[in-house]
Amino acid sequence: MAGSLWRSTLSQVVGWVRRSSIQSSVSRRGMQTVTLIPGDGIGPEISAAVIKIFEAAKVPVKWEERNVTAIKGPGGRWMIPPDAKESMDRSKIGLKGPLKTPIAAGHPSMNLLLRKTFDLYANVRPCISIEGYKTPYTDVDLVTIRENTEGEYSGIEHVIVDGVVQSIKLITEKASKRIAEYAFEYARNNQRNSVTAVHKANIMRMSDGLFLRKCREVAENFKDIKFTEMYLDTVCLNMVQDPTQFDVLVMPNLYGDILSDLCAGLIGGLGVTPSGNIGANGVAIFESVHGTAPDIAGLDLANPTALLLSAVMMLRHMGLHPHADKIQTACFDTIRDKKFLTKDLGGNAKCSEFKIAVLMTWTAGSTVIPMLIALLLLGSRTRISVFLISGPFYRETKHVDVSVLSPHS
Amino acid sequence: MASHSAVLSMSRLLSPFRGGLLGNPTKPPPAKYGGRHTVTLIPGDGIGPELLNHVREVFRFSCVPVDFEVVHVNSALETDSDMDNAITAIRRNGVALKGNIETKHTLPPSVKSRNNVLRTSLDLYANVMHCQSLPGVQTRHKNIDIIIIRENTEGEYSSLEHESVSGVVECLKIITRNNSLRIADYAFRLAREKGRRRVTAVHKANIMKLGDGLFLQCCREVASGYPEITFDSMIVDNTTMQLVSKPQQFDVMVMPNLYGNVVSNVCAGLVGGPGLVPGANYGQAYAVFETATRNTGKSIADKNIANPTAMLLASCMMLDHLQLYDYASLIRNAVLTTMNETRLHTADLGGQGTTSEVVQSIMRIIQSKGQLISEF
Numbered sequence: 052m053a054g055s056l057w058r059s060t061l062s063q064v065v066g067w068v069r070r071s072s073i074q075s076s077v078s079r080r081g082m083q084t085v086t087l088i089p090g091d092g093i094g095p096e097i098s099a100a101v102i103k104i105f106e107a108a109k110v111p112v113k114w115e116e117r118n119v120t121a122i123k124g125p126g127g128r129w130m131i132p133p134d135a136k137e138s139m140d141r142s143k144i145g146l147k148g149p150l151k152t153p154i155a156a157g158h159p160s161m162n163l164l165l166r167k168t169f170d171l172y173a174n175v176r177p178c179i180s181i182e183g184y185k186t187p188y189t190d191v192d193l194v195t196i197r198e199n200t201e202g203e204y205s206g207i208e209h210v211i212v213d214g215v216v217q218s219i220k221l222i223t224e225k226a227s228k229r230i231a232e233y234a235f236e237y238a239r240n241n242q243r244n245s246v247t248a249v250h251k252a253n254i255m256r257m258s259d260g261l262f263l264r265k266c267r268e269v270a271e272n273f274k275d276i277k278f279t280e281m282y283l284d285t286v287c288l289n290m291v292q293d294p295t296q297f298d299v300l301v302m303p304n305l306y307g308d309i310l311s312d313l314c315a316g317l318i319g320g321l322g323v324t325p326s327g328n329i330g331a332n333g334v335a336i337f338e339s340v341h342g343t344a345p346d347i348a349g350l351d352l353a354n355p356t357a358l359l360l361s362a363v364m365m366l367r368h369m370g371l372h373p374h375a376d377k378i379q380t381a382c383f384d385t386i387r388d389k390k391f392l393t394k395d396l397g398g399n400a401k402c403s404e405f406k407i408a409v410l411m412t413w414t415a416g417s418t419v420i421p422m423l424i425a426l427l428l429l430g431s432r433t434r435i436s437v438f439l440i441s442g443p444f445y446r447e448t449k450h451v452d453v454s455v456l457s458p459h460s
Numbered sequence: 461m462a463s464h465s466a467v468l469s470m471s472r473l474l475s476p477f478r479g480g481l482l483g484n485p486t487k488p489p490p491a492k493y494g495g496r497h498t499v500t501l502i503p504g505d506g507i508g509p510e511l512l513n514h515v516r517e518v519f520r521f522s523c524v525p526v527d528f529e530v531v532h533v534n535s536a537l538e539t540d541s542d543m544d545n546a547i548t549a550i551r552r553n554g555v556a557l558k559g560n561i562e563t564k565h566t567l568p569p570s571v572k573s574r575n576n577v578l579r580t581s582l583d584l585y586a587n588v589m590h591c592q593s594l595p596g597v598q599t600r601h602k603n604i605d606i607i608i609i610r611e612n613t614e615g616e617y618s619s620l621e622h623e624s625v626s627g628v629v630e631c632l633k634i635i636t637r638n639n640s641l642r643i644a645d646y647a648f649r650l651a652r653e654k655g656r657r658r659v660t661a662v663h664k665a666n667i668m669k670l671g672d673g674l675f676l677q678c679c680r681e682v683a684s685g686y687p688e689i690t691f692d693s694m695i696v697d698n699t700t701m702q703l704v705s706k707p708q709q710f711d712v713m714v715m716p717n718l719y720g721n722v723v724s725n726v727c728a729g730l731v732g733g734p735g736l737v738p739g740a741n742y743g744q745a746y747a748v749f750e751t752a753t754r755n756t757g758k759s760i761a762d763k764n765i766a767n768p769t770a771m772l773l774a775s776c777m778m779l780d781h782l783q784l785y786d787y788a789s790l791i792r793n794a795v796l797t798t799m800n801e802t803r804l805h806t807a808d809l810g811g812q813g814t815t816s817e818v819v820q821s822i823m824r825i826i827q828s829k830g831q832l833i834s835e836f
Contacts, residue, residue, distance in 0.1 A: 188600070203667075208669065209670075213637075215634065215635075216636070216671045216674050217632050218633040219632060220632075221629070224628070254617050254619065255616070255619075255621065255631050256569035256571075256572070258621055260569060263565075283721070285755070287722050287725040288728060291704055292729045292733060308664075308697050309696055309700055309719075310700075311697075312698065313701065313726070316700060316702070321701070
């Protein structure tokens with residue numbers, strides 16, 4: 052008992068020391084490099100919005116933009132461009148927009164290629180109810196951690212005889228142990244109380260049984276965190292009735308896919324859900340999980356919330372908690388105010404207006420922000436509301452016909 | 461196809477009890493000894509025995525001409541003799557009502573899930589579950605009316621696993637053309653019988669291209685024979701997301717085994733919980749009725765707080781199958797009146813009633829027999 056208390060206190064202290072050392076190392080180094088993959092469709096515009104917001108928040112991050120369209124390497128194998136790989140290996144942190152999977156291009160999905168290249172074994176999706184975006188479910192606060200490399204998505208399928216197909220679900224001891232360890236570490240580092248393993252070991256006795264055994268073994272080393280196990284169907288049943296009973300969920304690939312999307316649906320869909328992929332060798336790629344939305348690409352209608360919240364997740368991973376909190380609060384406040392909501396959230400503001408609204412929640416009273424606004428509005432001919440900061444103590448709303456600021460007029 | 465639809469329309473004209481008929485092609489077993497049917501009863505574990513006792517109580521009270529042959533299955537045993545007895549009994553009687561049998565993890569993996577063994581031995585290929593919002597139950601979503609048809613014998617539940625290398629386990633998911641065609645055919649026939657307009661196939665064919673691709677292809681083939689019914693498909697993760705935000709868009713859904721497990725539990729949760737929805741497993745020659753979400757309910761066993769609604773509605777489905785429609789309507793109406801009008805709810809619905817109180821209320825309504833008829 053005392054031993055576990057000492058262990059948990061020690062781990063908390065270690066976590067705090069680690070976090071503050073990362074922060075001091077960042078400030079010592081100055082800027083930390085992050086590989087940015089804008090993606091396709093609405094990817095470039097939402098990435099641009101995130102970059103602007105980070106600049107305004109003075110986050111010490113240097114962006115390195117890369118393209119990851121698959122190329123055929125030596126030996127005929129499809130791979131990501133070597134400069135992208137080199138950049139990611141160096142920076143270890145990536146932010147990715149949506150990538151399209153071309154149907155008949157001959158190469159596998161880009162997301163799959165990235166996963167294989169960097170061995171992204173854990174997909175982490177924190178699902179927190181967004182105050183201001185009303186869904187039938189309130190107070191959702193859970194994290195789904197999904198094993199991302201094996202399980203039902205191993206891709207091994209055969210046609211045994213005509214009309215009989217066999218798909219193989221692979222569960223290995225090594226991968227199960229790795230994901231369980233990550234889940235418990237995540238719970239500890241983020242002050243979470245319990246980890247639930249989701250399985251179907253009553254039907255898939257050996258495979259899910261192995262997964263469960265590994266989770267139990269790892270739980271022995273993390274006595275400060277409560278470990279429970281629950282059947283997949285029971286989790287689904289309880290999730291739609293009372294999602295507040297869940298904390299951290301860890302599970303194999305297919306169940307993770309279904310459950311993480313279910314939880315995303317609880318908080319409002321893929322347009323507001325952040326996601327992170329953790330790889331071996333310390334690589335972490337944070338991404339928005341929605342599609343490329345080619346029908347609204349380039350029209351300034353996209354919602355940058357998902358990519359923004361994923362970027363916030365990235366900042367927390369890097370240890371830059373103050374910046375992360377600031378941006379997250381700004382984003383939630385903008386959504387709560389409901390004045391500049393994009394179409395998918397029920398409003399009719401544009402992407403750039405939403406971005407500006409987020410920036411506007413920081414009323415530092417400095418002249419940098421109004422200057423930034425003027426810069427942002429250059430080239431745009433839309434009519435928007437601009438908050439004029441006339442001093443640190445009060446704000447005035449004024450409608451400005453922006454076209455007069457444009458150099459084209 | 462024309463003759464098929466002619467036969468269906470003839471049967472619709474001849475049978476006035478459309479509400480109860482679930483389009484099941486199996487004929488009910490012949491009644492024995494003066495019009496009384498014999499039905500196999502498997503109490504199972506957890507809340508199964510007490511709920512089935514209540515079912516027997518209600519049947520006795522209502523003078524339903526059904527005798528139960530009780531077969532016990534001990535889930536702690538490693539041998540299969542119990543299950544063999546149960547399966548033989550069901551083969552003999554043709555119809556069964558069962559509680560869920562627990563699968564103990566402490567036993568070696570060679571001991572398969574007994575519920576699964578039952579389903580595969582009797583080839584109960586279709587699991588049908590009808591989720592409807594009940595007016596008396598408070599839920600986040602309203603106006604849900606979804607029929608879920610789930611392939612019950614193959615897919616991920618094939619129980620074929622091996623450890624080829626130490627630390628690496630392979631589990632096989634089998635999809636066959638015959639079974640996929642069979643379940644798709646069942647789904648479309650049921651949709652037509654019930655006047656439903658849309659069938660959605662749930663799959664993950666973007667990842668499991670051959671397996672779920674085959675399933676989807678079979679569904680499309682069958683859909684071409686039912687031009688009045690719209691057929692579309694949806695990937696399973698998108699389906700769950702849509703279910704928690706806009707469940708009213710779904711009508712009839714057909715899917716392989718595991719996705720059926722997930723989707724049926726999500727839907728059951730949306731309409732009010734595991735205590736409300738009955739489920740049926742149909743095969744060519746046999747039918748087994750149980751609660752839709754197949755919970756053992758160990759934590760609430762013997763505490764008199766379990767919700768008897770699901771089991772009672774399952775028994776009504778069984779009576780419909782035996783063509784005892786009057787008794788089925790009688791009991792069903794009583795259950796729904798207690799739920800919606802008297803509003804006597806058990807703890808899982810946020811009420812204070814005990815199981816016995818609910819059952820007493822149902823029996824009182826049956827006795828008075830003059831209550832409002834609620835639509836099921």
